[in-house]
Amino acid sequence: MTPTLPTTLMANAIRALAMDAVQLANSGHPGMPMGMAEIAVALWAGHYKHNPADPKWINRDRFLLSNGHGSMLHYALLHLSGYALSIDDLKAFRQMHSKTPGHPEVDVTPGVETTTGPLGQGIANAVGMALSEYLLAAQFNRPGFDVVDHHTYAFLGDGCLMEGISHEVCALAGTLGLNKLIALYDDNGISIDGKVEGWFTDDTPARFEAYGWNVIRAVDGHDVGAVDAAITAAKASAKPTLICCKSVIGKGAPNLEGGDKVHGAALGDKEIACAREHLAWPHAPFEIPAEVYAAWDAKKQGAAREADWNFTFTAYRAQFPELAAELERRMHGELPAAFDATLAEALAACVDKKENIATRKASQNAIQALAPVLPEFLGGSADLTGSNLTNWKECVALRSGQPGNHINYGVREFGMSAIMNGIALHGGFIPFGATFLTFSDYSRNALRMAALMKLRSIFVFTHDSIGLGEDGPTHQSVEHVSSLRLIPNLDNWRPCDTAESMVAWGCAVKRADGPSTLIFSRQNLPFMERTPAQLADIARGGYVLQDAPDAKAILIATGSEVELAVKAAAALAQEGVAVRVVSMPSTDVFDRQDAAYKAGVLTRGMPRVAIEAGVSDFWYKYVGLEGAVVGIDTFGESAPAPVLFKHFGFTVENVVAKVKSVLAA
Numbered sequence: 001m002t003p004t005l006p007t008t009l010m011a012n013a014i015r016a017l018a019m020d021a022v023q024l025a026n027s028g029h030p031g032m033p034m035g036m037a038e039i040a041v042a043l044w045a046g047h048y049k050h051n052p053a054d055p056k057w058i059n060r061d062r063f064l065l066s067n068g069h070g071s072m073l074h075y076a077l078l079h080l081s082g083y084a085l086s087i088d089d090l091k092a093f094r095q096m097h098s099k100t101p102g103h104p105e106v107d108v109t110p111g112v113e114t115t116t117g118p119l120g121q122g123i124a125n126a127v128g129m130a131l132s133e134y135l136l137a138a139q140f141n142r143p144g145f146d147v148v149d150h151h152t153y154a155f156l157g158d159g160c161l162m163e164g165i166s167h168e169v170c171a172l173a174g175t176l177g178l179n180k181l182i183a184l185y186d187d188n189g190i191s192i193d194g195k196v197e198g199w200f201t202d203d204t205p206a207r208f209e210a211y212g213w214n215v216i217r218a219v220d221g222h223d224v225g226a227v228d229a230a231i232t233a234a235k236a237s238a239k240p241t242l243i244c245c246k247s248v249i250g251k252g253a254p255n256l257e258g259g260d261k262v263h264g265a266a267l268g269d270k271e272i273a274c275a276r277e278h279l280a281w282p283h284a285p286f287e288i289p290a291e292v293y294a295a296w297d298a299k300k301q302g303a304a305r306e307a308d309w310n311f312t313f314t315a316y317r318a319q320f321p322e323l324a325a326e327l328e329r330r331m332h333g334e335l336p337a338a339f340d341a342t343l344a345e346a347l348a349a350c351v352d353k354k355e356n357i358a359t360r361k362a363s364q365n366a367i368q369a370l371a372p373v374l375p376e377f378l379g380g381s382a383d384l385t386g387s388n389l390t391n392w393k394e395c396v397a398l399r400s401g402q403p404g405n406h407i408n409y410g411v412r413e414f415g416m417s418a419i420m421n422g423i424a425l426h427g428g429f430i431p432f433g434a435t436f437l438t439f440s441d442y443s444r445n446a447l448r449m450a451a452l453m454k455l456r457s458i459f460v461f462t463h464d465s466i467g468l469g470e471d472g473p474t475h476q477s478v479e480h481v482s483s484l485r486l487i488p489n490l491d492n493w494r495p496c497d498t499a500e501s502m503v504a505w506g507c508a509v510k511r512a513d514g515p516s517t518l519i520f521s522r523q524n525l526p527f528m529e530r531t532p533a534q535l536a537d538i539a540r541g542g543y544v545l546q547d548a549p550d551a552k553a554i555l556i557a558t559g560s561e562v563e564l565a566v567k568a569a570a571a572l573a574q575e576g577v578a579v580r581v582v583s584m585p586s587t588d589v590f591d592r593q594d595a596a597y598k599a600g601v602l603t604r605g606m607p608r609v610a611i612e613a614g615v616s617d618f619w620y621k622y623v624g625l626e627g628a629v630v631g632i633d634t635f636g637e638s639a640p641a642p643v644l645f646k647h648f649g650f651t652v653e654n655v656v657a658k659v660k661s662v663l664a665a
Contacts, residue, residue, distance in 0.1 A: 005295035007224040010045065011037035012279045013080060013292045015252045018072040019275060020285040021093040021100070023266045028094060028102065031249040031262040032070030035221070036155060036186050039245050042227035043153060043184065044077050044298075047235070051302030052082035055110045058331050059309050061150045062113050062129045062426065066122025067157035067186065068103040069264065075100050078111040080288070080296035085110060087286050106425065106453050114425050115453050118445050120163030121418045123183060126154040127169045128422020128431075130181035130240070135378070136428045138403035140327050145316040147309070147327065150180070151235065157186045158196050161204055168415030173240045174212030177400045181240040182231065186221065188249040194260045205244055214239040221247030254278045330376050331427045333456065333512055342373045343506040347535065350498040354527040359520040359559070360462040362501035364389035370505065371395070378429040380407030381460075382416045387522075388434035388462045413439045417446035417459060424455040430509060434460035436468075437477040437519055440484065450515040451489040457515040458508045464494065465613035466648060467560050468522045472638030481558075482618035484517055485587055493586045494519040494612075496562035497527045500585045503538040507589070521560050523641055528562065528583070541589025542601055548578035553659050554602060556582045556622055557611040561630075561650065565611055568655035579659060580606070587622075607662035611655060613648070626665055628658040 018033035049061040065074045072093065079085045085099055092098035099109050103117030113129070116122040130152040137148040160166055173181055185204070189196055205215045214237040216230045227245060234241035250262030253275045267275065276282065283289065317324035329336070346369035355362070371377050371392050379395065381388045391406055398404035409416035413435045420431040440447070440461050450457040466476045484492050491514060493504035501520065508516035528545060530538075537543035545562065546569060557565035565581045572579050582601055584590055590598065602608065608627040610619035616631030623629060632648050645651070 005291055007038065007041050007045070009292055010041045010295055011224070012252065012281050013288055013296070014040060014073060014076045015275070015279065016281050016283065017076040017079070017090060017286070017288070019253070019267050019272050021072050021075070021090050023269070023272055024091060024285070025094040026266050028072060028266065029069040029264045030072070030253075030267055031190070031264070032067055032157065032186065033073035033076065034253065034257075034262070035188050035247045035249040035251050036070065036073055037251065038222045038224045039155070039184055039186070039227050039247070040073060040077055042224045043231060044081060045296070046228045047231050048153065049150060049305055050111070050298065051306045052078075052111070052299050053303060054306060055083065057306050057309075059148065059150050062126070062152045064114050064122045064126045064129070064152070064154045065104055065116055066126070066154050066160045067119065068116030068122060071100070071102065071104050073155075074104050074112065075109065078109065080293065082297050082299040082302070083111045091286060114422070115449060118449065119159040120165040121421075121446060121449060123154050123156050123160055124165050124169040124415055124418030124446075125422035125425060126152050126181060126183070127173045127178065128419040129426040130173065130178040131176065131419065132423050132426035132428055133180055134178060135403050136327070140323055142316070142320060142323070145312060145320070147313055147316050152181050154181070154183045155186060156183055158189070158191055158200055161185070161202070162200055165414050165418060168412040169419055170208065170213070171211045172410065172412065172415065172419070174208070175400060176398070177212070177238065178240045179238050182234045182243065183241070184227070184243045184245055186247055187244050188247045190249045190258070190260050190263060192260060192263055205242070208242045212239060214241040216241065216243045219243055219245045221245030222251060252279045326375070327428070330429070333427065335510065336373050338373045339370075339509070342370060343502070346370065347499060347502045347506075350502050351535070353498070355498050356524050356526045357498065358522055358524050359495050359497065359501045360387075360389050360522060362495070362498040363460065363462075363505065363518060363520050364392065365498065366502045366505040368392045369502070370509065374430065374509070376429045378405055378407065378423060378431045380409050380416065380431075380433040382409045382413045382433065382435040382439070383411045384435055387436070388460060390432065390434040390460055407433070409433060413442035414446055417443035417457070418449070420457045421446060421450050421453065421455055424450070424457045425453070430456055430458065432458035432460055434462060436463045436475060437461035437480050438463070438475050440480055440517070447484070447490060447515065447517070448487055451487050454489065454513045455515055456512055459515065459517045460520070461517055462520045463522045464519045464559060465521070466632065466636045466644040467613065467641045469641040469644065470638055473635040476636030477614070478632050478635060479615045481519060481612070481614050485618060489514045491516040491586055491588045492519065493517065494559040495585045496557075496559055496583055497525055499528070499530065499535060500538050500583070504585060507539055519559065523560065525560055526563055528566070538585065539589070540593050540597065541586035541591070542582055542584035544580055544601055545583040546581040548573070548580065551578045551580040551606065553577075553663055554580045554582055554606050554608045555611065555655070555659070556584055556602075556608060556619070558584050559612070561611040561613060564650055564652065564655060568652045568659070571652050571656050572659060577659065577663070607665070609655065609658045609662060611650070613645075613650060626662065628662050630655055630658055
């Protein structure tokens with residue numbers, strides 16, 4: 001889009017909307033939108049390929065506001081360029097159920113590609129999106145048909161670059177040579193606490209050059225022509241590009257610009273009046289002249305761009321019908337028609353083989369079984385592939401210039417998880433990545449963001465308890481499973497054998513409205529016999545594994561402790577005490593079942609004992625205060641796993657004693 005109006009007016013429209021919306025809400029961050037206004041004009045009016053009438057167009061460019069606190073910049077751009085975001089929506093900034101929440105939220109505001117706010121994760125998501133574009137282009141483009149051909153643009157500030165995750169993901173992006181990733185750095189030298197020179201003196205350009213990025217230094221962020229030229233140069237580079245834009249925070253607020261006071265608070269009526277005079281913007285709050293709207297309007301050009309792409313794609317479909325159908329299926333998030341049958345066949349094979357293996361190996365077997373019908377599988381590990389077992393026979397390692405479907409993320413757990421979220425957001429892949437469960441702490445905010453955004457990201461965590469043994473308490477996950485269960489909309493699975501592992505993988509892949517964690521053991525676990533009905537009930541998160549008509553108590557267990565529950569039940573039976581054994585691989589899924597089913601599994605009035613090699617508090621929601629929990633409420637120790645289980649009371653004798661105690665109460 002070539003601006004038909006002086007770019008100063010286009011930029012000042014952004015400034016006016018930002019300061020007016022923040023003032024009306026009496027809350028928000030006007031400084032960044034006002035400081036990045038010309039940068040936004042250069043990108044959105046000159047380069048950004050999109051169609052406001054179709055925010056989900058497959059071949060659109062992706063734009064991410066990593067410094068998401070400046071959300072009014074994005075909302076102003078969406079409104080001005082023609083998205084379904086009205087002036088009334090802008091007036092409702094930061095209000096309940098509005099389309100303009102305090103930080104951008106995907107699927108809330110049309111045109112927003114990701115939910116940002118926790119600094120650094122937006123640029124991480126951008127790396128995932130750029131990676132997706134590269135891999136899809138390699139798989140689907142054919143000579144004369146570049147049906148996947150778009151850029152990923154990210155705005156980011158000092159805060160994003162201070163966050164450690166920016167190091168993780170940008171280093172990987174440089175190594176992989178993701179040249180369609182362009183980041184525009186708002187180098188204004190200000191954060192909430194003031195001038196960053198007291199705590200952030202990195203040579204950022206040199207840092208990115210060391211990563212293997214193309215760096216364009218010292219661009220005047222208030223010169224639209226200079227930023228435009230930098231973006232043009234970036235698009236011609238064979239590397240990802242960082243454009244360093246020198247800017248003034250709060251530009252246009254004459255008494256506050258350039259200082260920290262303009263960062264995160266309303267300017268006030270007096271300063272806004274001064275700003276209107278200073279900017280020669282005489283219009284009333286939220287009033288945008290028709291000629292400004294006309295200059296910003298991207299609907300006509302966007303429709304033409306998508307129409308051109310549709311013409312190309314129609315010809316592509318005629319010549320490559322299978323490829324076209326496959327690309328559309330994957331971008332729409334639909335599973336292959338053969339998936340359910342493949343999953344059922346793989347589960348039947350588990351039942352036939354009855355393997356006594358570690359569930360991390362059962363997980364690899366599941367991946368191996370499902371991968372042939374899931375070309376969208378994009379796996380990986382944070383430098384623990386040989387331990388996490390997230391590779392499979394036919395997988396190809398991704399390298400610079402060599403597309404693949406397995407990513408060696410390096411020791412970058414947080415970066416891996418946030419990149420996976422970007423991959424899921426882009427579409428076309430189902431990402432999964434792995435590390436040890438104890439390192440889920442490093443990934444936690446990315447897991448939370450995946451749950452908030454309802455992404456189909458699959459997080460694999462192995463070495464799930466004291467069962468990993470000699471590595472000791474630093475690596476023994478005690479509180480982690482329970483803490484993950486506290487994240488809303490995150491399904492957590494801790495299977496006990498090959499069958500439950502296969503079902504867990506199937507449920508994670510089929511779940512289209514949120515992420516899953518799959519939590520696996522290092523040590524071998526025995527296969528559990530089940531009826532067909534019990535096999536079907538695994539997918540309900542919790543089910544009766546063993547029962548007796550005269551059961552007096554219920555044992556609830558997950559993962560490696562299911563074996564202990566079964567053995568304890570046998571010992572109790574020899575003493576004339578019948579108990580029910582409930583395997584609960586996913587408390588999250590079980591909690592969503594109807595009341596009748598849950599009551600059939602956990603019959604009211606029957607005393608209960610829960611068994612899990614982790615903190616005990618979580619389990620009182622199922623056993624009640626009158627029940628008992630065999631758990632661990634301290635950190636672990638360094639010793640062989642059998643010694644540890646005995647030391648911490650995970651023995652048949654202790655479970656039997658707990659059952660007797662609750663029956664006697």
